Structure formats: C-alpha cells, structure tokens
Amino acid sequence: MRAIQFHQFGSPDELFIGEFPTPEPSEYQIRIRVKATALNRADLLQREGRYPPPAGESPILGLEIAGEVEKLGSKVQKWKIGDRVCGLLASGGYAEYAVIHEDMAMPIPNNLDFVAAAAIPEAFLTAFQALVWIAKLQAGESILIHAGASGVGTAALQLARLIGAKAYVTASAEKHAICKSLGAEHCIDYKTEDFAQRIQILTEGRGVDVVLDFLGASYLEGNLQALGMDGRMALLAVMGGAQATGINLGMVLMKRLKIQGSTLRARTLDYKTALTHAFVEMAWAHFASGQLFPVVDCVFPWDNVAEAHLYMEANRNQGKIVLSLQPLIYSGKPSG
Ligand SMILES: NC(=O)c1ccc[n+]([C@@H]2O[C@H](COP(=O)([O-])OP(=O)(O)OC[C@H]3O[C@@H](n4cnc5c(N)ncnc54)[C@H](OP(=O)(O)O)[C@@H]3O)[C@@H](O)[C@H]2O)c1
Numbered sequence: 001m002r003a004i005q006f007h008q009f010g011s012p013d014e015l016f017i018g019e020f021p022t023p024e025p026s027e028y029q030i031r032i033r034v035k036a037t038a039l040n041r042a043d044l045l046q047r048e049g050r051y052p053p054p055a056g057e058s059p060i061l062g063l064e065i066a067g068e069v070e071k072l073g074s075k076v077q078k079w080k081i082g083d084r085v086c087g088l089l090a091s092g093g094y095a096e097y098a099v100i101h102e103d104m105a106m107p108i109p110n111n112l113d114f115v116a117a118a119a120i121p122e123a124f125l126t127a128f129q130a131l132v133w134i135a136k137l138q139a140g141e142s143i144l145i146h147a148g149a150s151g152v153g154t155a156a157l158q159l160a161r162l163i164g165a166k167a168y169v170t171a172s173a174e175k176h177a178i179c180k181s182l183g184a185e186h187c188i189d190y191k192t193e194d195f196a197q198r199i200q201i202l203t204e205g206r207g208v209d210v211v212l213d214f215l216g217a218s219y220l221e222g223n224l225q226a227l228g229m230d231g232r233m234a235l236l237a238v239m240g241g242a243q244a245t246g247i248n249l250g251m252v253l254m255k256r257l258k259i260q261g262s263t264l265r266a267r268t269l270d271y272k273t274a275l276t277h278a279f280v281e282m283a284w285a286h287f288a289s290g291q292l293f294p295v296v297d298c299v300f301p302w303d304n305v306a307e308a309h310l311y312m313e314a315n316r317n318q319g320k321i322v323l324s325l326q327p328l329i330y331s332g333k334p335s336g
Pocket residue numbers: 039040041042122123126147148149150151152153170171172175190214215235236237238239240262263264265312315316317319320
C-alpha cells in the first residue's frame with residue numbers, strides 16, 4: 001500500500017508518500033480501505049520526534065480514519081465487507097489501509113460522508129471523555145473551554161450544549177463567530193483580555209464549574225482563579241508549557257478543586273472500547289439528527305499533507321483539517 005511517511009524527524013518537508021507493508025488484521029481486527037483521515041496536533045509532534053507511537057503500534061502517523069471495511073479478522077462478528085466505519089487509532093491512519101479492533105470502529109451515520117466522518121473520532125471522543133467521564137459536567141453548570149475553535153474545542157462546545165451547560169471559550173478574535181454559532185455564551189480574546197478576570201465578571205464572582213485546558217503552565221494560575229467551588233479541570237495538553245512556578249495552591253485547597261490529566265492515545269484497548277461505546281450510545285442519534293456534527297475547516301488531498309501540517313502549525317484552522325484519499329469534490333480551504 002501507499003502511506004505518508006517522513007524521511008527523518010523534522011519539518012513538513014520531510015513528509016512523502018511511499019510504499020509501506022499493508023497491515024494484516026489480527027483475529028478481532030478489521031482492515032479499512034481508508035477514504036479520509038484527519039490531522040491532530042499529535043501528528044506534528046510525532047513528525048518532529050517528540051511524541052512516539054505507543055510500543056507495538058504502527059510508525060505511520062494518523063489517529064483517526066473513515067473508510068470501508070475491506071477484510072475481516074477470523075473472529076470478527078460485528079462487521080461485514082463494505083460497511084462504512086470511522087474510528088480512533090493509536091497510529092497508522094495516514095495510509096491506504098489501516099487496521100482497527102472491531103469494538104473501536106463506529107458506523108458512519110447515513111447523513112455523513114467519509115470526509116465528515118474522519119473528523120469525528122479524535123475530537124469528539126476526547127471532548128466526551130473530558131466533559132462526561134473526567135469532569136462530569138452537568139446540566140445547568142458552566143464550563144470554560146480553551147482553544148474553543150480547535151477540533152476538540154468545537155466538539156466540546158456542541159457536547160456542552162447537548163448536556164445543557166453554559167459554555168465560555170477563549171479563542172483568537174477571528175474565531176469567535178464559529179464558537180458563537182456552536183453555542184458559546186461568551187467568547188474571550190485571550191490575546192487582549194485576562195480570561196480569569198472576564199470569567200469572574202461573567203459569572204458574577206462564582207467562577208465556572210469546569211475548565212477544559214490544553215495550555216498547562218501558562219494558564220494554570222488563571223484557570224485556578226476561573227474555577228468556582230468544587231470546580232473540576234481536565235488537562236489534555238501543555239501547549240503553554242509543562243513547568244509551572246509561583247502557583248497559589250491555596251485556591252486548590254480552599255475551593256476543593258480537582259485537576260485530572262489524560263492522554264487518550266496511551267489508554268488501554270479496554271478503556272478506549274468502553275469510551276467508544278459510551279460515546280456512540282450518547283451521541284449517535286444526535287449525529288443522525290444533525291444536532292451534533294463534525295466541524296471541518298478544510299480538506300486537503302493527501303498528496304498535499306505538508307501544506308496541511310503547515311496550516312495547522314500556523315493555527316489557521318477552525319475545526320478539523322481533513323486529508324482525503326479520494327478525488328476532492330470540495331476543499332473549503334481559504335486561499336492565501
Ligand atoms: N490528551 C488527549 O487525549 C488529547 C487528545 C486530542 C487532542 N489533544 C490536545 O488538544 C489540543 C487541541 O487539539 P486540536 O487537534 O483540536 O487542535 P487544533 O484544532 O490544532 O487547535 C489548536 C488551537 O489552539 C490554539 N492555540 C495554539 N497555541 C496556543 C497558545 N500558545 N495559547 C493559546 N492558544 C493556542 C489555537 O487557536 P487560537 O487561534 O484560538 O489561539 C489553535 O488553532 C491540542 O493541544 C492537542 O494536542 C489532547
């Protein structure tokens with residue numbers, strides 16, 4: 001098969017499409033003919049040599065795919081050849097074929113094409129895990145979602161609305177419109193405003209119940225200020241640094257705060273299977289009705305993967321960047 005590989009760790013220029021052994025499904029796996037895959041920040045880090053795939057997993061980039069079932073492992077019961085599925089991978093999505101455990105595959109809702117379906121797994125499973133499993137966000141509560149227009153942010157906004165929680169976001173000013181359209185109560189331009197102060201004003205001093213954070217050190221003090229009594233914070237990345245200093249832990253103590261980190265990729269198959277099932281049970285009817293939908297910023301032909309990586313590195317996307325392995329009907333990509 002052909003797969004996107006890199007000559008050596010480094011810039012997007014290192015990426016190329018070349019021959020790679022086609023993966024064989026083990027007894028409970030299915031092989032997917034990949035029609036579309038989507039970018040994640042982890043791909044950029046892996047390409048730079050800063051985020052290796054878990055032991056035993058494919059060295060090929062790519063954490064999510066949509067496509068058709070092409071081969072069944074000997075004990076597979078749930079799928080048949082030709083079924084349209086999407087799903088989360090530990091790696092291996094940037095390729096013509098990928099294997100996935102049968103319990104990790106999700107049926108593609110009839111109203112979605114492969115491009116849209118490829119944009120669901122990582123963003124929505126991550127957001128679902130953070131809001132529902134980790135932070136236990138409830139109807140009537142409030143949440144501050146950082147990077148509100150990111151792939152994960154756009155999914156989290158929709159899930160918060162579905163749960164019945166009030167969502168505030170931080171994002172670059174030019175991305176506020178999309179956050180509003182997804183249900184954000186108020187958008188904070190973190191480049192010009194102190195988000196913690198703004199949250200205090202917006203919540204009349206109560207603070208929010210939940211924070212979804214990807215920044216880490218640079219936002220920790222502000223997040224602790226923004227959280228209210230019994231607040232919970234899910235920490236999913238450290239884009240703003242991992243080493244925090246000068247933090248007032250008295251706020252954790254006095255407000256009884258809970259902070260939990262998680263990386264989905266490193267979780268066991270059992271955990272990810274349970275997460276996938278719980279997510280499908282909660283969300284699938286809402287994808288079919290159109291209440292939930294993947295936000296796709298743009299689609300690149302997979303030959304243009306380097307351009308796609310540069311686009312993400314420049315923080316230009318609002319929602320997901322998809323790579324299509326099929327001829328493109330539309331791309332949606334802004335010019336320039
Ligand atoms: N732990 C997990 O299991 C897990 C799973 C999936 C993703 N993640 C993490 O979740 C984050 C979002 O992922 P994604 O794929 O949805 O990202 P994405 O679509 O690429 O969006 C990331 C956005 O974050 C904002 N940003 C970047 N650097 C920033 C900084 N220094 N300060 C403030 N904002 C910054 C930018 O938006 P603005 O223009 O608004 O600043 C950028 O567009 C990433 O950090 C990713 O690694 C974690």
